[in-house]
Every structure is written in structure tokens, then in C-alpha cells.
Amino acid sequence: MFKTKNLSPQQLSAFTALILSMPISLGIWFIRPDWKIAVGSLILTFLGSYLLIRTVLESFIYRKIKLIYKFIYQTKASKREETYYKYILPQKGIDEVREDVEKWAEQRSAEIELLKNNEAYRKEFLQNLAHEFKTPIFAIQGYVDTLLSGAMDSPEISKRFLENTARNVDRMVNLVEDLDEISRLESGEQPLYKENFVIQELIREVYETLSIKTTAKNIKCSIKKGCEYPITVFADQEKIRQVINNLLENAVKYGKQDGTIVASIYRTDDEHVLIEFSDDGIGIAEEHLPRIFERFYRTDRGRSRDKGGTGLGLAICKHIIEAHGQTMHVRSKLDVGTTIGFTLDARRE
Numbered sequence: 001m002f003k004t005k006n007l008s009p010q011q012l013s014a015f016t017a018l019i020l021s022m023p024i025s026l027g028i029w030f031i032r033p034d035w036k037i038a039v040g041s042l043i044l045t046f047l048g049s050y051l052l053i054r055t056v057l058e059s060f061i062y063r064k065i066k067l068i069y070k071f072i073y074q075t076k077a078s079k080r081e082e083t084y085y086k087y088i089l090p091q092k093g094i095d096e097v098r099e100d101v102e103k104w105a106e107q108r109s110a111e112i113e114l115l116k117n118n119e120a121y122r123k124e125f126l127q128n129l130a131h132e133f134k135t136p137i138f139a140i141q142g143y144v145d146t147l148l149s150g151a152m153d154s155p156e157i158s159k160r161f162l163e164n165t166a167r168n169v170d171r172m173v174n175l176v177e178d179l180d181e182i183s184r185l186e187s188g189e190q191p192l193y194k195e196n197f198v199i200q201e202l203i204r205e206v207y208e209t210l211s212i213k214t215t216a217k218n219i220k221c222s223i224k225k226g227c228e229y230p231i232t233v234f235a236d237q238e239k240i241r242q243v244i245n246n247l248l249e250n251a252v253k254y255g256k257q258d259g260t261i262v263a264s265i266y267r268t269d270d271e272h273v274l275i276e277f278s279d280d281g282i283g284i285a286e287e288h289l290p291r292i293f294e295r296f297y298r299t300d301r302g303r304s305r306d307k308g309g310t311g312l313g314l315a316i317c318k319h320i321i322e323a324h325g326q327t328m329h330v331r332s333k334l335d336v337g338t339t340i341g342f343t344l345d346a347r348r349e
Helices: 009-031 035-073 079-091 094-148 155-187 199-209 211-216 237-253 286-291 301-306 313-323
Strands: 194-198 220-223 232-236 260-267 272-279 328-333 337-346
Touching (some): 009 035, 094 155, 237 272, 237 313, 237 337
Parallel strands (some): 220 260
Antiparallel strands (some): 272 337, 328 337
8 A cells, every 4th residue: 555654745746636636627628628628737737736735845844853952952043053953954854954953952862861870979978978078077077076075184095086086087188188189179160280200110119008907908010011111101200109099099998918919011002101000909890890990989988988098099090090091901710810900102202
């Protein structure tokens, strides 16, 4: 059966004009059986009907399409847009308009999904932020209340409670400073001062800085054999120092007694250098790997909080590396260890 739903306006106009012109020409034939007059009336009726129907149909369709486009863009049309609607838009076929609407619908769907994800992330972030502040605040409140209730009379208790209060204050200060740094990194308010420096030298300096912590757990820090040859990178040295320090502190926190931390440095091509740090610590479960760079995300909240820190270290690392136009990555397996790394630009002349 013949279907008209997929016809273009021109084809639909021609089909309708043909249906109208044929009975008229047949009627004329019966009235005056002259094939020339019948054919002439068929042609004239067809052309006249076609032009009239097409004009009316396109006027109606594109008036509706104009409203659809205005709805899509949700703005008052400028003179240029009015010209587009009047002269250019009518040249578009229905299929082209359909593609435009489908593309707009996909974009809107993606925007809505992004907004939903952002809203879910915002709620989770605020909950985590409230929890991170609530813990030290309640601890400080408890110590102060106890002191005011009479514990101040005991110098030993007073000193211990004040020391605990000071530690919780330091935790809050560190939390605020880390949040402020992330905000400045995201907004681009913290400029990068890039320079050429040897990455192995910086790694050794950070190893030395953390030597007290590594010695306490008898963790051996080294540079992988074959990676000792000096490689120069082009980056903000102090920012990269902060990244390496954060990564190594995590490796020490979650590393095992008598463990190892190994740094690997490779030239991936003429323009990039890959830096990785591997440990043989407790590792990270696979389901947590995609989220470890999120703010406050902890793979084991209780154990992580006992280890100290604000939960923002890896988020700061990620922002610093992305500010350099590079990426971070992580590989890990429970009870085997973790490898986390990033890329940097190679030496610039």
C-alpha cells in the first residue's frame, strides 16, 4: 500500500495535485471528449494545484519549524537570525530539520545527565566536607568542655587535652588550606612557573625529606635500575615537588613494614616524560580506582582517617598535573601494591 508519511513537501504537493487534477480532467473529457483539452486541463490543473499546495504547505510547515528553532535556541531572534529563518531555513529539507532537532535533543539529554551527575557530586562533596569539619570540631568542643568542667586543675590532663586540641586545629587549618589551593588551581589563579630541571634530583630530594617517616617503617626508597640517567623536564618545580611529596606520603602511609618504594622515569617520546612510583603496600580495590582522585574520596574511610590527612592530596595532585596539560594514572591490586604516575613535558630549549 502506498504511504505518504515519508514524502517531502514537494512530493506530497505533487501527489495531492495529481489526485485533484485527474478527476477534473476526466470530468472535462466526459463533458467534451477532446483529448487535447483534457490533457491541457490536466497539465494546467496539476501545475496550478501543485504551486498553490506547495506554497501553502511550505508556508505552514516552515512557520512551525521557525517556532521550533526559536524554542530550541530560546532567544529573541536578531536581524541576522530573522534573515536566516526567512531565507535560509526554508531551503532546508525536512530530514535536515529532523537531524537538527535530534542533535539538539541529544545535547539537551547530555546536559541534563551532566547536571544530574554534578548535583549528585555536589551533594556527596558537601556531605564529605561537613563530616571532615565536624570530626575535629566535635573533638575540640569535647576537650574544651572537659577542661572548663574542672580538668584544668590537673596540669597533666590539661596539657594532654590542649595538645589534642592543637592537633585537631592543625587538621582544620590543613583542610582549609587544601580546599583553598584546589579552588585556586581550578580557577587558574595560581600561575605556573615552568623551568627545566632534572626529575631524578627532585625525587631524591623528596626521598630525603621523608626519610624520618620511611625509616620508621624501614621502607627502602630507590630509583629503578636503568632509570638513573638524568632526564630533564619542563614544569613548575615546586608544584611537582608537592605532587611527588603527596604521592610518596601516601605510599609510606599505606606501605607495609620493611617495604619498598621505587621511582621509574621514562622518555615516552621526544616531547613527554613518564614518572611513576610503585609500592608493595596494601593496594586499592579495582572498584575504587576510577574515583581515587576525587575530593575526600577514601577507599576505607575508617582506616584512611586513622592514617591522617585531609583526603584532598590526590585531588590536588591531579589538578596540578592537569594545569600542566598532562594526565595522571593509577594501577593497583589488593595486597600486591600500587603504581601511580603522571606525564610531564620534556626539556624545552
